[in-house]
Amino acid sequence: xxxxxxxxxxxxxxxxxxxxxxxxxxxxxxxxxxxxxxxxxxxxxxxxxxxxxxxxxxxxxxxxxxxxxxxxxxxxxxxxxxxxxxxxxxxxxxxxxxxxxxxxxxxxxxxxxxxxxxxxxxxxxxxxxxxxxxxxxxxxxxxxxxxxxxxxxxxxxxxxxxxxxxxxxxxxxxxxxxxxxxxxxxxxxxxxxxxxxxxxxxxxxxxxxxxxxxxxxxxxxxxxxxxxxxxxxxxxxxxxxxxxxxxxxxxxxxxxxxxxxxxxxxxxxxxxx
Amino acid sequence: xxxxxxxxxxxxxxxxxxxxxxxxxxxxxxxxxxxxxxxxxxxxxxxxxxxxxxxxxxxxxxxxxxxxxxxxxxxxxxxxxxxxxxxxxxxxxxxxxxxxxxxxxxxxxxxxxxxxxxxxxxxxxxx
Amino acid sequence: xxxxxxxxxxxxxxxxxxxxxxxxxxxxxxxxxxxxxxxxxxxxxxxxxxxxxxxxxxxxxxxxxxxxxxxxxxxxxxxxxxxxxxxxxxxxxxxxxxxxxxxxxxxxxxxxxxxxxxxxxxxxxxxxxxxxxxxxxxxxxxxxxxxxxxxxxxxx
Numbered sequence: 437x438x439x440x441x442x443x444x445x446x447x448x449x450x451x452x453x454x455x456x457x458x459x460x461x462x463x464x465x466x467x468x469x470x471x472x473x474x475x476x477x478x479x480x481x482x483x484x485x486x487x488x489x490x491x492x493x494x495x496x497x498x499x500x501x502x503x504x505x506x507x508x509x510x511x512x513x514x515x516x517x518x519x520x521x522x523x524x525x526x527x528x529x530x531x532x533x534x535x536x537x538x539x540x541x542x543x544x545x546x547x548x549x550x551x552x553x554x555x556x557x558x559x560x561x562x563x564x565x566x567x568x569x570x571x572x573x574x575x576x577x578x579x580x581x582x583x584x585x586x587x588x589x590x591x592x593x594x595x596x597x598x599x600x601x602x603x604x605x606x607x608x609x610x611x612x613x614x615x616x617x618x619x620x621x622x623x624x625x626x627x628x629x630x631x632x633x634x635x636x637x638x639x640x641x642x643x644x645x646x647x648x649x650x651x652x653x654x655x656x657x658x659x660x661x662x663x664x665x666x667x668x669x670x671x672x673x674x675x676x677x678x679x680x681x682x683x684x685x686x687x688x689x690x691x692x693x694x695x696x697x698x699x700x701x702x703x704x705x706x707x708x709x
Numbered sequence: 710x711x712x713x714x715x716x717x718x719x720x721x722x723x724x725x726x727x728x729x730x731x732x733x734x735x736x737x738x739x740x741x742x743x744x745x746x747x748x749x750x751x752x753x754x755x756x757x758x759x760x761x762x763x764x765x766x767x768x769x770x771x772x773x774x775x776x777x778x779x780x781x782x783x784x785x786x787x788x789x790x791x792x793x794x795x796x797x798x799x800x801x802x803x804x805x806x807x808x809x810x811x812x813x814x815x816x817x818x819x820x821x822x823x824x825x826x827x828x829x830x831x832x833x834x835x836x
Numbered sequence: 837x838x839x840x841x842x843x844x845x846x847x848x849x850x851x852x853x854x855x856x857x858x859x860x861x862x863x864x865x866x867x868x869x870x871x872x873x874x875x876x877x878x879x880x881x882x883x884x885x886x887x888x889x890x891x892x893x894x895x896x897x898x899x900x901x902x903x904x905x906x907x908x909x910x911x912x913x914x915x916x917x918x919x920x921x922x923x924x925x926x927x928x929x930x931x932x933x934x935x936x937x938x939x940x941x942x943x944x945x946x947x948x949x950x951x952x953x954x955x956x957x958x959x960x961x962x963x964x965x966x967x968x969x970x971x972x973x974x975x976x977x978x979x980x981x982x983x984x985x986x987x988x989x990x991x992x
Contacts, residue, residue, distance in 0.1 A: 500866030792942025
């Protein structure tokens with residue numbers, strides 16, 4: 437038994453207003469599942485009852501709990517954790533085994549305010565010596581790139597998914613903010629880039645992070661983008677998508693490689709022996 | 710799962726407990742490190758302790774040090790939640806054996822993120 | 837009476853404002869946008885309530901939060917996720933407002949090298965004794981249309 441249409445509409449509107457994320461119909465089960473713990477903690481009979489009570493007393497902190505339960509961590513460090521673990525434990529060791537002795541080249545394609553490329557650099561800090569890692573980070577937004585280049589984050593931002601040992605090792609306090617250490621910053625080059633154009637210079641890439649960006653495109657565009665990305669990659673290179681994303685149904689020339697609790701992708705036609 | 714929430718501010722204890730409960734924790738509160746240690750000594754079993762730094766009787770650093778020194782509580786995850794935000798303080802806390810560190814002010818998301826890192830809460834998918 | 841603050845040291849952003857905004861957005865409002873600088877002449881507070889923490893060490897100072905009772909009750913309700921009509925006890929209000937002063941003060945302390953320790957927060961209807969010459973900085977804020985003033989003082 438799922439939640440009522442009225443409950444779902446209320447929640448969808450709340451989430452849309454607060455985060456811009458649209459919950460399509462068909463997601464009722466997801467909403468119920470996510471809100472059930474909140475309903476239980478509030479001793480409500482069920483999610484519908486919980487939401488009815490919430491509507492009569494729409495307290496900001498409670499609304500925040502509901503929105504949090506339903507939206508992704510947009511600007512978290514090490515988002516979803518598993519891909520970074522996969523990078524360290526499987527992807528980079530494989531790349532080094534197969535590729536020439538030059539630097540490992542990683543492309544963070546939709547880097548936003550920089551958490552992803554800097555997370556990649558932090559994850560690999562003990563795996564690759566400084567000169568052996570080159571990260572290209574691109575985004576369509578010039579403002580995001582400026583923020584990412586500045587590498588300065590607020591206390592609230594560094595609270596998000598960044599292990600404390602990494603904070604003290606790779607950041608320094610500047611005023612009320614935290615700034616990424618120069619050694620790490622030097623490993624990342626930022627460049628404005630549109631995924632619908634030809635790939636950026638700096639390749640061929642051994643690893644491409646293309647996380648949670650394909651979801652914004654229609655199928656034909658997804659296919660275009662994947663083809664362009666593939667051409668910018670080395671044979672045997674690895675593609676890393678968002679936690680809930682897959683190439684299945686978009687482009688069947690990619691092989692899904694399970695790693696840990698998730699997966700990465702390699703292109704079949706260009707897989708090295 | 711059970712969490713011990715240690716802070717001399719009743720407000721802060723309520724806020725933290727309010728965030729932990731929907732994540733699946735029963736919560737027990739203590740107003741300082743001494744009270745918290747006594748509770749553990751009396752046999753309270755917890756998976757997580759959320760610890761403020763500045764408290765009377767026994768402060769957060771003292772509590773962390775005492776817990777890490779005792780094999781009985783080897784499996785308790787220690788997360789400091791404090792206003793102390795100088796780099797040196799964080800280093801001290803981690804060196805004393807704290808597993809994680811949250812700087813006040815924090816959002817419910819931040820606590821959740823840290824608990825995910827620590828493996829105490831499952832990863833959530835995109836909506 | 838206000839002093840000029842050397843905000844150039846912070847690249848044009850006011851760290852006190854930044855900290856206040858973080859505290860309110862993270863823990864009180866759940867979102868950014870309800871706190872802004874007070875527009876117009878300095879607000880006059882009625883039905884006052886004050887919360888402060890002192891820094892004692894090589895640096896001796898006070899971080900004082902001043903607002904009005906109804907506002908303080910709203911802040912308390914927000915922090916404790918209380919119902920809109922739930923009565924706010926004196927103890928709850930003192931603890932909640934004190935904790936806000938504690939978090940603001942703690943973050944400000946971190947901006948000063950080798951500051952010392954923070955005292956426990958105090959809350960009172962009466963403004964603590966201060967002399968005008970000891971005022972270092974003042975910031976008047978508008979939270980949901982209500983005044984909230986943060987002042988920093990040297991302690992003799």
